[in-house]
Amino acid sequence: MSVLVLADHDLGRLSPSTARTVHAVAELGPIDILVLGEGVDQVVADAAQISGVQRVRVSQDSGFVGQSAEALVPLLAELAEGYSHIVASAGSVGRDVMPRLAAKLDLMPVTDVTALLGPNRFERPIYAGNAIETVTSNQTQHVLTIRTSSFAPAANGNSATIEPVSHAPVISAARLIDALRTEGDTPDLGSARIVVGGGVSVGSAEGFKLIEQLAAQLGAAVGATRAAVDAGYAPNDWQVGQTGKVIAPDLYIAVGISGALQHLAGIQGAKKIIAINKDAEAPLVQIAELRLIGDLFEMVPALMRELEARGVRQA
Known part of the structure; x- marks a missing residue:
């Protein structure tokens, strides 16, 4: 049988998480992508280019x-x-839609999958990422959400068939009134190769601009701890952790972050961690490959000057 992947998209663009989801399930069988929305022609075109996809099914309403x-x-x-x-990514839409779909189909969903060991065996993190659970499901059908930070994106270069899907009138008591967005040209936090994260130690929203400046110089995405977001220093969509976004960059630069358990759960996939902190005993500092111990308001400008001296300048 085939695999159906629910596409992630926003503002008429396909999310990078969709290609990662396709790569995650590539060994399970032929893959269809389902695109649901309005004005999603570009989303459909982008989805059709993902390698391994045989068909893009689309319904606009x-x-x-x-x-x-x-x-x-x-x-x-x-x-x-x-x-x-x-299958869907374990983003905000997937977390909302897939459990409800599973209940309607009388199935047990398997969420936050980080590895597929076979058609019915999956790995997922538990206890805030401190243990990995292997789930074996003997159901005839499976409803999954994929933690896409654990997978590389599928390549492009395909030309999948595009097929319209008819549907009954959409009946919903919920209606989107408005969307509050953070404007910027930084890379997508969920798929960025480099992320610079800031903690509540920056002291203010103005102090957090130092984090943004370092990220801009490196061409990196910006992340924040829950405490920094709750304090109003950074927007909600920058939050990294168990209650925010789970990331797996090649490099994570943690500035003024002590390392609460829920934040560490969100960065476990990072390949390299650099910690800038005045507390040498902080949990995140202890797991970092490189530690810069000192006042972040001195260390970060010094790092930026050194980067500029080596030819790394903000675009």
Whole structure:
């Protein structure tokens, strides 16, 4: 049987997490991508280019705007019969939609999958990432969410078939009124190769601009701890951790971050960690490959000057 992947998209663009989801399930069988929304022609075109995708199925309706579970689940349930696995990324939409779909199909969902060991064996983190659970499911169908930071993106270069999907009228009591967004040209936090994260130790929203300046110089994404977000120093969509975004960059530079358990759970996939902190005993400092011990307001400007001397300048 085939695999159905629910596409992640926003503002008319396909999210990088979709290609990572496709790569994660590439060994399970032929892959279809389902695109639901309005004005998603470019999303469909981008999805069709992902290697390993045989078909892009698309249904456009204003009721799909906002991608609420109430709107998406009826069509997903209708299409589910032809698929052995129905899959989404473990982002905000997937976390909302897939458990509800599983309940409608009378299935047990397997969430936050970080490795697929076979068609019915999956690994997922538990206890805030301190242990890995292997789940064996004997169900005939599987509803999965994928922690996409654990997987590389599938390549492009494909030309999949595009197929419209008819559907009943979308009935939903929920309606998207407005979306509050953080404007910027920084890389996507969930897929960035370099991330610079700031903690509450920066002291203010103005102090957090130092984190943003270092990230801009490196062409990096900006992350923040929950405490920094709660204090109003950084927007919600920059939050990294168990209750925010889970990331797996090649390099994570943690500035003024002590390393609360929920934050460490969000950066476990980072390949290299540099910690800048005046507390040499902080938990995150202890696991970092490189430690710069001192006042962040002295260390970060000094690091930026050294980078500039070596030819690394803000674009």
